[in-house]
Structure formats: structure tokens, C-alpha cells
Amino acid sequence: MSEVGIWFGIEQEISLSGGRFQNCLREIRNCARDVEDEKKGIRINKEDWEKLHVHIASYNNFPTAAGLASSAAGFACLVFTLGKVMNVKEDYGELSSIARQGSGSACRSIYGGFVKWCMGKNNDGSDSIAVQLADEAHWNDLVIIIAVVSSKQKETSSTSGMRDSVETSPLLQYRAQTIVPNRVLKMEEAIKSRNFESFARLTCADSNQFHAVCMDTSPPIFYMNDTSHRIISLVEKWNQSEGTPQVAYTFDAGPNAVLIAPNRKNAALLLQKLLYCFPPQDHDLSSYMVGDKSILSDAGLNSMEDVEALQAPAEMKTSNRKFKGDVSYFICSRLGAGPKVVTEETQALIDSVTGLPKGV
Amino acid sequence: MSEVGIWFGIEQEISLSGGRFQNCLREIRNCARDVEDEKKGIRINKEDWEKLHVHIASYNNFPTAAGLASSAAGFACLVFTLGKVMNVKEDYGELSSIARQGSGSACRSIYGGFVKWCMGKNNDGSDSIAVQLADEAHWNDLVIIIAVVSSKQKETSSTSGMRDSVETSPLLQYRAQTIVPNRVLKMEEAIKSRNFESFARLTCADSNQFHAVCMDTSPPIFYMNDTSHRIISLVEKWNQSEGTPQVAYTFDAGPNAVLIAPNRKNAALLLQKLLYCFPPQDHDLSSYMVGDKSILSDAGLNSMEDVEALQAPAEMKTSNRKFKGDVSYFICSRLGAGPKVVTEETQALIDSVTGLPKGV
DSSP states (O other): OTTOEEEETTTEEEEOOSHHHHHHHHHHHHTOOOEEETTTTEEEOGGGGGGOOOOEEEOOSSOTTSSSSHHHHHHHHHHHHHHHHTTOOOOHHHHHHHHHTTOGGGGGGGSSSEEEEOOOSOTTOTTOOEEEEEOTTTTTTOEEEEEEOOOSOOSSOHHHHHHHHHHHOHHHHHIIIIIHHHHHHHHHHHHHTTOHHHHHHHHHHHHHHHHHHHHTSSSOOOOOOHHHHHHHHHHHHHHHHHSSOSOEEEOOSSSOEEEEESSHHHHHHHHHHHHHHSOOSSSOTGGGEEEOTHHHHHTTOOSHHHHHTOOOOTTOSOTTOOOTTSSOEEEEEOOOOOOOOOOOGGGOSBOTTTOSBTTO | OTTOEEEETTTEEEEOOSHHHHHHHHHHHHTOOOEEETTTTEEEOGGGGGGOOOOEEEOOSSOTTSSSSHHHHHHHHHHHHHHHHTTOOOOHHHHHHHHHTTOGGGGGGGSSSEEEEOOOSOTTOTTOOEEEEEOTTTTTTOEEEEEEOOOSOOSSOHHHHHHHHHHHOHHHHHIIIIIHHHHHHHHHHHHHTTOHHHHHHHHHHHHHHHHHHHHTSSSOOOOOOHHHHHHHHHHHHHHHHHSSOSOEEEOOSSSOEEEEESSHHHHHHHHHHHHHHSOOSSSOTGGGEEEOTHHHHHTTOOSHHHHHTOOOOTTOSSTTOOOTTSSOEEEEEOOOOOOOOOOOGGGOSBOTTTOSBTTO
16 A cells, blocks of 8 residues: 555645655554455455555645645545545544544544544653534534635645744743643633634634744744735724624634634625625636635625625725735635545546546 | 924924823923023023923934834934933933833933843832943944835834733733743843854844734734745745854834844845845835945945846745835944934034924
């Protein structure tokens, strides 16, 4: 299995020789079991997995390496899928621990809904696993709008960035030891009781503090850019004018804004403000919104004429600041269900006859 | 004296009714003494200052309210000058305490050279004064290049920003109590021994941490922008490629970079890198450099042709990134001597015959 590559769509074959891939492959192979499928006439003894080759094809509907946890999703999917293929019986907690060795936050992406990554106590990290706090149905009013600010590859990978922060930021340890544990408890409570105000305040404050620690790193790491700052300012002004949070924002290791609204109404209001400030560059409204496009009609935005007729948000002082082209596109989504096995042949990326990625 | 306004150049008369001005005026008036100048035929008893009016004219060769300590310079100058006019005998420490009531950092600007702002222990702040660590001659090799990134008024004033940080940033107190006192000691040592490596590392790390705390404020404060980040990246890459700091950077409450080189050679090398990345927009090289223009010839940049012929710095990966127009202009300067009395009539802003600002 060490010879295989991953095809990203049909575009690119990449090597799996890197340590992060090899860690995951080794660990999941250690859990491999006998596979028997009488209907398909398949029988593989677990000892034989060593000798077999596997074709892996991967497709991402999120921008890759832009700080939107594409590697987390990818590694979770890889570990989950190989686990299914090799009849692995380990539970989700153990799978999350394997995925974590590919990309730290991949341990969370094994689950759907709300997930907590437990730090663990062992030096070898073996008990650093993720647990699900609540599934995606627990708080299904939430609407997520992502502003994809730039899909160019970021300068600092989140893995090396975090290592530099641990080694050089004087503020990181204080944050990790004193501030985060308390916030995690409050966040669990907010999720449990679906308290959006508390959820939003914690989300925004912790996103900002994460980026503060990045800036306190030597050399400093800047994941957010001017467009990210403008989106924060837009949300903060709205939240302040209403007195309570209308929307939460969080930024991972990149400039893209993940905006969380408590309901469709607020998501639609948010979209009006966002499209006032960041109208599409090429006048193609439909391709400017990926995912749940129906949020556009909720916001009354059925054509470019509707976008052009938008009024400046009342809480914004600078009424005519439009930043066309600064956002590549938006994604509208909801809490997801985690990895699942696709059963329809049309959805599969591997051709079941040739065993090769479709289109290769 | 409560009726007077300040003329900024001949452009604008501004009111002095604000609390910050009134604090300074009240305090300095409390120190006023008898003035007698036989040659000019002037005699004012200290009780009479209450009844007299003063015209104040002020001119700033730095951009105002852009986060380059223009208010610090202005208040230090105001307090110093009124002190001279009213024959105030208080020492510089006491003057610094009065200036501080106009703008915190103005207490430092009463002196030249290297100045330390002592926190003090009294609740009323009366012992929060500045002391001079070394005069401007102590380390006169240092060359300062300022990149004026944007002269538009900043959204958050440094005074209100600092108050918000004190009230809402969980990291600020840790920084103030645990990190800063130690850094101040190290910085005093670095200045004393003219240790540029230590000076530069402390300067950059502390600038970044100040901005980290601003980001940890609720709502977050962003003084730096994409251009600031690019300048930091340029310096960090150079410093890393050489193994030791070639230049230090620091950003106050705004996007402008203050870059400190240990000598003219490094300042000239820095300027080459800066002008490669940020060439002047309007092809006027001479007005692109304010202050000591001779640094341009040190850098071999005598014409726009020289700028256009600049090669990409070896340590920069992205060779063709030129950000024309992102820097308004540069200032080249050195450590200053603090406020001084100008004696030549041509330098005065007030007409000695009319008593009015010149040109009004």
C-alpha cells in the first residue's frame, strides 16, 4: 500500500510518501481484518492486506489548503474509508486518534455535529481523541455561511504554524492553560442549551485570540487579511447595533470567514450585508453562492439587479464602500453528519470495473 | 486661556474645549510664574496669566492621527512651549506628567533619545512619569525609516483602543504583569550596551504582542493591514536569511511601519528591498522620501530608472510582487533631541508683530 497515490478529482496524482499519510496508513493497516463478501465473491485474509494495492480517489468541494480544514476533512475521510474497506472494528474514538496523526483537527471530522477534541494526558498523545458532544440534529436551526476570501495556497501551513507558536509565543501557554479550559466548559454548556448568545461570544473571542497568538509567534503568522478584517467589522457593528450577537464569526488558519447564524432569517440578513459590501465581480450571482443557493431567495436576491439595489446597512458609517472581487464566492451550509459510505455507483470516484479513478 | 484655538499650519482652527487639552492647560497654568523680559519690555505677574489670551499655532511634519504618535509629539510640544512662555520652573519629569494627561505617550516625547515611561504606583497616576535612559547621541548610528502606509484617519483612536483592551482582553493583564516588566529590563540593557540583536528581537516581538492584544480585544482592533504584514514579512525573511536581525520593525496604533537599522549600510539595503516591493506610484522619487533624502543615494537610487532596475531580494520567493501605491511615502530620520525653542523668526509659526499665526 505504500506505492499508491491519491487522485484529487481527475486533476492531480499526489504522492503518499509523506509522514502524515504514512502514519495514517500504518495505523489503519494495523487494525485491518479479514474481509468476506460472498455476493461480490471477495475474500481477503487480514495478513494479505500487506500485499494488496489500493486506489484512492479524493474530491474536495472546499478550497484546498486555504485554511478551511480541507486536510482535516481529507484525512478523516481517508481513515474512515480505509477502515470500511479493511473491515476495521475500532470505534470512532480510535479512528479519530488515527486521523489525528494525519492532521490534528481531522480527529474531529470523523464525527458529525458538535465535536470536542480532548487534549489527553499521555505523552505519546494516544488518548488525544475526539468525542461527539451532540449530533447535527441537536441544533439544526444554525446556518453557516462561508466567505471564501482567497483560494490561493496560504504561506504558512497550519501544522507548521502551530508548532512555531508552541515554541515561540509567550502568550500561547497562558491561553492554553488558563483561558481555553474555561471556555471549553462554557462552550459545552452553550451547545447543550442552544444558547446562541453565549455560543457566539465564545466563538468570536476565541477565534480572535487564536489569531492573536499567531501574531505573537516569531516570526508572526498572519492568516487573516484586510478582507477578513472588513467582514469582522461588518459583523461586530451589526451585533453592537442590536445589542446581542446576530451572527458569530470564526477564522481557521486562513483568511476565509466562517459565519454562523442562529436561523435562516439572520443568515439572509447577513447575506444582504455581505453582498452589499462584496458584490460578485463577474455579475454571475448563481455561481457566487455554492451549496444551499436557496438562501439567496430568502435574502430577496434573485438577480444582480437585486444586489445592486441593496441599501447600505444602517449600522455602517461608510456607506459606499464596496469591495468587489475581494470575496471569491460564498458557501451556504449547515451542520454536517460526518463521513458516510456512498452506495450509488454514480457518486463513487473509483470505477468499479477498472478499479481506477473515473476519468483517468 | 480657555478661548483659544490651535491652528494646525494655516489650514484649520481647532477647539481646545476637549478634556485632554483642558487637563494640560489647567496643569501648566498652575505652574505659571512671573515673566520679565526687559529687552522686549514684557512684564507679566503670575496672577495675570488667568486674564491673558494666547495664540497657539502648531505644525506637524508627520501624518496626524495615523498612528504615528502625532498626538504624543503635539501634546509634548504644547506643554513644553507653554512652560517656556509662562516661565515654568518644573523639571522634565513633572512636565512629562502634565503632557501624559493630554496623551499617554506624550510623557515620553518631552525628552530626546531613549525614554522609559515608568508605570508608577499611585492610583491617581501622579508618579507615572517618563525618564530619559540615554540621550540621542548615545547610539547615533541608528537610522529610522518609516513607511507611511496610509494617512487616512484610523478607525480606532489609540486612547479608546487601549481602554477597550484593558477592559476586555484576557491576554492583556498577563502581558502587562508577566511579560513586559522582564522585556523592559532586557531592553534597558540592550540600549545601554548598544546590542542591536537584542534590541531588534525585543522590538519586533513586543510590537507583535501589542497587536496580538489589540486583536484579543472585544471587538477586536486591527491597526495593521495587508501592507503592514508584507513589510514585516520582507524584514523577517531578510533577518532569517542572514541569521541575525538586520533591521527591527515596530508598529504603533496604525498601519505605518517604523523600521530601525543599526547603520546607514543596512538602511540603504532595506530601502532597496522596500522600493523594489513598493515603488512610488507617480514616478516622483524625490517626494517619495521625506526627511534625510541622502539615504536614496546611499542605496544607489538616484532616479526612477534606478528603482526600476532593482532586482528582487534574493530571500524573497515571490519575485515579481510589486505593490505600487500601497506606501504613500517614506520618512528617513534619526533619534531626535526632543522639543527645543526655535530662535529664528523665520521658523516661528506666530507672527511676532500681529501675534497671530502667520498666513492667517
